[in-house]
Amino acid sequence: MDLAFTPEEQKFADDVRAFVKANLPADVRDKVKNGKHLDRDDYMRWQQALGKKGWLVYTWPRKHGGPGFTPAQRYIFENICAEEYAPGIIPFGTKMVGPVIYTFGSEEQKARYLPAIRESTVWWCQGYSEPGSGSDLASLRTRAEKDDDHYIVNGSKTWNTMGHWADWIFCLVRTDSRSKPQEGISFLLIDMKTPGITVKPIIMADGGHEVNEVFFDNVKVPVANLVGKENEGWTCAKFLLANERLGIAAVPQSKRGVEALKDIARAEQDNGRPLIENQSFAEKIADLEIQVTALEYTELRVLSQMAHGGQPGPEVSGLKIRGSEIQQRLTELTMEAVGEYSAPYLPGLLWQGTNEAPVGPEYAHLAAPRYFNTRKTTIYGGSNEIQKGIISKMVLGL
Amino acid sequence: MDLALKPEHQAFADEVREFARKNLSPATKEKTLSGKHYDRDDHVVWQQALGRQGWLTYTWPKKYGGPGWGVTERYLFENVLAEEGAPRIIPFGVKMVGPVIYTFGTAEQKERFLPGIAASTVAWCQGYSEPGAGSDLANLRTRAVREGDHYIVNGQKTWTSYAHWGDWIFCLVRTNTEAKPQEGISFLLIDMKTPGVTVRPIIMLDGAHAVNDVFLDNVKVPVANLIGKENEGWTCAKFLLANERLGIAEVPASKRGVGMLRALSDDPSMAERIADIDLQVQALEMSELRALSTMALGGAPGPEVSTLKVRGSEIQQRIAELAMEAVGEYAAPYQPGMLFHDTNETPVGPDHAPPAAPRYFNMRKTSIYGGSTEIQKNIVSKMVLGL
Amino acid sequence: MDLSLSDEQKQLQEQAERFVRDKYAFDARRKIAATDRGWLPENWAQFAELGWLGMSFSEDDGGYGGGPIETMIVMEQFGKGLVLEPFLPTVVLGGGMIARSGSKAQKEALLAPMIEGKKQFALAWLERQSRYNLADVSLKATKEGAGWSLSGHKGVVYNAASADHIIVLARTAGSAREPKGLTLFIVDGKAKGLSRRDYPTQDSLRASELTFDKVSVGADAVLGKVDEGFGVVEDGVDRAIVALCAEATGCMDAINAATLEYIKTRKQFGVAIGKFQVLQHRMVDCFTNAQEARSMTLMASLKIDDKDSVVRAKAASGAKVQIGKSGRFCGQSAVQMHGGMGVTDELSVSHYFKRLTMIDLMFGNQQHHLTRYSNLAMAA
Structure with a gap:
């Protein structure tokens, strides 16, 4: 056991840092640093730079075009990107549908879809949840009926993140309504330009538009776009959800967030002194930092297990639970640090990137919207109640 | 107002x-x-x-x-x-069996038992829980079989507080095994001196002896000691539990506890934690006063008093926890002499150190007894929220 | 000791309930929030007509002789409806401070028209650096002939855009953060040299940043005594806190009711999600939290007229701690139990959540008031 990085790992870290410094566009870095909303082009420019280097799909094995990072290298890569204020990689292509395709897809499918995911030339989104199927995903009702060499898809998907920017969507659809809920589901890739698809925005509590409802009205999808076998899509779905839970802990982002919180606490005044010198508040930050450290070491333990050939087990659900709670606490403390100056609501500055001057410091107007918005982290990707249900059943045998 | x-x-x-x-x-x-x-x-x-x-x-x-x-x-x-x-x-006579007797008992029973309770010349204890019937009280198995003008009682009760001091015990016993669990239960008063009654101490994690197992082995109990009707004891049980939950919040003792905590420490971060529990006690007290005020206007205490029990027990636990925190490492020495006997021993550390940790350990019981916190929340969820 | 409402108080409660039911359905509120003012003059006129603007003032001051319990009753219903009319800044803060500390002339000129619905107020105390310290004031008022000249900045002043008069806390003497040497001035909302930047708040209220550039006022603009404004504003804020706690109690009742309804009807895995014990217990915890919030609000409402300012301060801070704690728990739990729907703008739940969150930050959050209460309790 050794916590220190080897000289090779140290060298790798230096390479990553040099790469990020050279390739992350300054305006994108600035937006991430100041917590501003990124647009599609911001993500694309950074992801395409990573793609050229071969690092965008840093979790993929070499044989599918990944860099073949060791767990230590992944850890270093993620942390340095976060430290350098790189945007988070949009997971739908690289971490979700990509691995599903290289694990369950045909050779043709791999050849057709993987290069564009590696290079980030196609934007993917996810069609899983439905209005009546949230935590109970298997109860989904969007129907795909076979009509010669096509499926005709009808139904609606919801909580579709960034679907308004997407070129393709991967969907769970029902292809057999007579079998048990899990057994009649298929995994389908759908071009968002196909006639019959409508995207309707859902406005969030903070006033932002990031998720949508997607309606399918007699959408014609070639059978060639089916991944895996018909009615066996639940296998892909489970595989994908387990993968999703790992990265969702967002430890590097939370580490960066703690540092940003300290900066704010240094800038804010409390009885004529910097807020960070207020003992109660300093203790709250310390408490959070310890939680982040505990989570980080738990994740490192899981990664080390995987490096020795183990698969991530259901206990990764624990990472998602704690990771999401920590993200929420971070936004809560940030809002507490900002105090009453969290109250002004400045949608122009927040959403339209106007030149409106902030009220108070630049970071103030973001504090409350982020706090509101981050409530989603304990809900999405399988709510924390569902995650605890999984641990209770699969790990504890209850 | x-x-x-x-x-x-x-x-x-x-x-x-x-x-x-x-x-x-x-x-x-x-x-x-x-x-x-x-x-x-x-x-x-x-x-x-x-x-x-x-x-x-x-x-x-x-x-x-x-x-x-x-x-x-x-x-x-x-x-x-x-x-x-x-x-x-001690609630077993005054707050538990007494009200059951004057509400459900016969004139003879009232005359026979109430004076001893009112004068505290007879000590009562409670025979409810059994090894297999804790939160699920209606699952109890202690049998009472009618034989002429007596019941023959066989079984075991547990968690019986002060059974070793008790003159009488009031018991829930099963008189009908065919009926639904709640419907075959009767409420019986048993003289602890009756042959076949054995008391075995259970020593708690702080070393104290307050609770016991009570074994009933062919214990002969006159039918005259049955309260209410045979097989309708569950009504008495529910009545008693609702009464119990009100006083169990222990607000006055917690108020005293907060005052004692304040005297222990002048560290500002400790002071804030004490302030926090002080405010929790005040909120609980106002909630209890609101419930009492409803009762004074003729309303009955509803199932929402369950929340008073939940919060009351959490508060008692927190006070004990803070008292131990205030003592710090001097909570470690185990000093039974200082706890249980009137010795003149000098304590290790400050005077308030010896009971700090034992009290913290012991107070964990408050969220378990009288219907655990989980059970209370089930009650509120069902009876108040309709879930 | 008596904790029951009188018949008149019950009527007031029913009246306020009816107002919220008739005028503050979710969509109606959305429309009110989108108007220029952010509140409706016709609603304000109705408050005047119903006597709510004068109910908590003495008959000598032209009111109807009620007190904090009446304020509590109405504010609680306002919380249930997320009412946007500026009752708190105008009546509780402005009106209250003028009634307690104003001169006869100020009462005649300001309080009487306020009760008739013809004047509104705002309190400007916060500055960028103040956080929750009411004495951390650097806006300066200097002598100018018989009157004063005010220069400096005030932030997050609720209702400043609609206020006919702004009550401004200014430093007339003493050093930074010294309570002594602060003076309250009643400034015309349209005074020369006063500029505003108006904006909506997270919870759909209206507030402003105010810049004072040599704003001239007469000697008669001083509310209370020169250099003695701190006690007046501290007392005024404590009373506003208690009213705010009542509003939060109403918010919690409403958000809990919406959540309870949701988990009874939303089905997953073939059953209503309220059948899952993990949600049942969380719902019970919400219910208990709201009960405690109500208890502390009642306690504070009963004590806020006490003669002893320490009793009043402890009552206000104590209730604010509870409201912060309970509001956060009920708000976060409601969002969580609503799932994705809880984080959208589409249901009322996120709006109650936002209001409860902002209430915690207003006039000092849970932590601030815990420290304040602790210091008061230690000193006693």
Whole structure:
């Protein structure tokens, strides 16, 4: 056991840092640093730079075009990107549908879809949840009926993140309504330009538009776009959800967030002194930092297990639970640090990137919207109640 | 709406305080304030003094020998006694079986049992839980089989507080095994001196002996000792549990606890934690007063009193936890002599150190007994929220 | 001791309930929030007509002789409806401070028209650096002939855009953060040299940043005594806190009711999600939290007229701690139990959540008031 990085790992870290410094566009870095909303082009420019280097799909094995990072290298890569204020990689292509395709897809499918995911030339989104199927995903009702060499898809998907920017969507659809809920589901890739698809925005509590409802009205999808076998899509779905839970802990982002919180606490005044010198508040930050450290070491333990050939087990659900709670606490403390100056609501500055001057410091107007918005982290990707249900059943045998 | 006391209430509070100062033994009071364990006499002497004054049964209506006090008098009585360091009144006679007897008992039973409770000359204990029937009380198996004018009782009760001091025990027993669990239960009074009754101590994690197993082996109990009708004991049980939950919040004792905590530490971050629990106690007290105020207007205590029990137990636990935190590492030495006996030993560390950790350990029981926190939340969820 | 409402108080409660039911359905509120003012003059006129603007003032001051309990009753219903009309800044803060500290002339000129619905107020105390310290004031008022000249900045002043008069806390003497040497001035909302930047708040109220550039006022603009404004504003804020706690109690009742309804009807895995014990217990915890919030609000409402300022301060801070704690728990739990729907703008739940969150930050959050209460309790 050794916590220190080897000289090779140290060298790798230096390479990553040099790469990020050279390739992350300054305006994108600035937006991430100041917590501003990124647009599609911001993500694309950074992801395409990573793609050229071969690092965008840093979790993929070499044989599918990944860099073949060791767990230590992944850890270093993620942390340095976060430290350098790189945007988070949009997971739908690289971490979700990509691995599903290289694990369950045909050779043709791999050849057709993987290069564009590696290079980030196609934007993917996810069609899983439905209005009546949230935590109970298997109860989904969007129907795909076979009509010669096509499926005709009808139904609606919801909580579709960034679907308004997407070129393709991967969907769970029902292809057999007579079998048990899990057994009649298929995994389908759908071009968002196909006639019959409508995207309707859902406005969030903070006033932002990031998720949508997607309606399918007699959408014609070639059978060639089916991944895996018909009615066996639940296998892909489970595989994908387990993968999703790992990265969702967002430890590097939370580490960066703690540092940003300290900066704010240094800038804010409390009885004529910097807020960070207020003992109660300093203790709250310390408490959070310890939680982040505990989570980080738990994740490192899981990664080390995987490096020795183990698969991530259901206990990764624990990472998602704690990771999401920590993200929420971070936004809560940030809002507490900002105090009453969290109250002004400045949608122009927040959403339209106007030149409106902030009220108070630049970071103030973001504090409350982020706090509101981050409530989603304990809900999405399988709510924390569902995650605890999984641990209770699969790990504890209850 | 008004929080202020009327002059007659102020006079009443003064009278209670004067009584406590005259009648509470200084040794007993010292045990309360230092967190040591009482022995049987501490309770009996104090309760008999209250009994002579007619105050022991302060929650009883006048027609059964209670003083017939209103909400304000009860509130003042409990608070003044807590402030004066009186031990809490052991509830099994006065607050549990007494009300069951005057509500469901016959005239003979009332005459026979109530005076001994009111004077605290008879000590009662409670035979409810069994090894296989904890939260799921209706699952109890202790059998009572009718034979002529007697029941023959066989089985085991557990968690029986003060059974080793008890003269009588009130028991839930199964008189019909065919019916649904709740429908075959009867409420029986048993003399602890009856042959076949055996008491075995259970030593708690702090070393104290307060609870017991009670074994019943062919115990012969006269049918005259049945309260209410045969197989309708569950009605008495529910009535008793609802009564129990109200007093179980222990607000006056927690108020005293907060005052004692404040004297222990002047560290500012500790002070804030004490302030936090102080406010929790105030919220609980106001909630209890609101419930009492509803009762005073003729309303019955609803299932929402379950939340008072939940919060009351959490608060008692938090106070014990903070007291231990205040002591720091000096909570570690285990000093049973200082806890259970009137020794003149010198404590290791400050005077308040010896009971700190044992009390913290022991208070974990409060969220378990009288229906665990989880059970209380089930009750509220079902009865109040309709889930 | 008596904790029951009188018949008149019950009527007031029913009246306020009816107002919220008739005028503050979710969509109606959305429309009100989108108007220029952010509140409706016709609603304000109705408050005047119903006597709500004068109910908590003495008959000598032209009111109807009620007190904090009446304020509590109305504010609680306002919380249930997320009412946007500026009752708190105008009546509780402005009106209250003028009634307690104003001169006869100020009362005649300001209080009487306020009760008739013809004047509104705002309190400007916060500055960028103040956080929750009411004495951390650097806006300066200097003598100018018989009157004063005010220069400096004030932030997050609720209702400043609609206020006919702004009550401004200014430093007339003493050093930074010294309570002594602060003076309250009643400034015309349209005074020369006063500029505003108006904006909506997270919870759909209206507030402004105010810049004072040599704003001239007469000697008669001083509310209370020169250099003695701190006690007046501290007392005024404590009373506003208690009213705010009542509003939060109403918010919690409403958000809990919406959540309870949701988990009874939302089905997953073939059953209503309220059948899952993990949600049942969380719902019970919400219910208990709201009960405690109500208890502390009642306690504070009963004590806020106490003669002893320490009793008042402890009551206000104590209730604010509870409201912060309970509001956060009920708000976060409601969002969580609503799932994705809880984080959208589409249901009322996120709007109650936002209001409860902002209430915690207003006039000092849970932590601030815990420290304040602790210091007061230690000193006692």
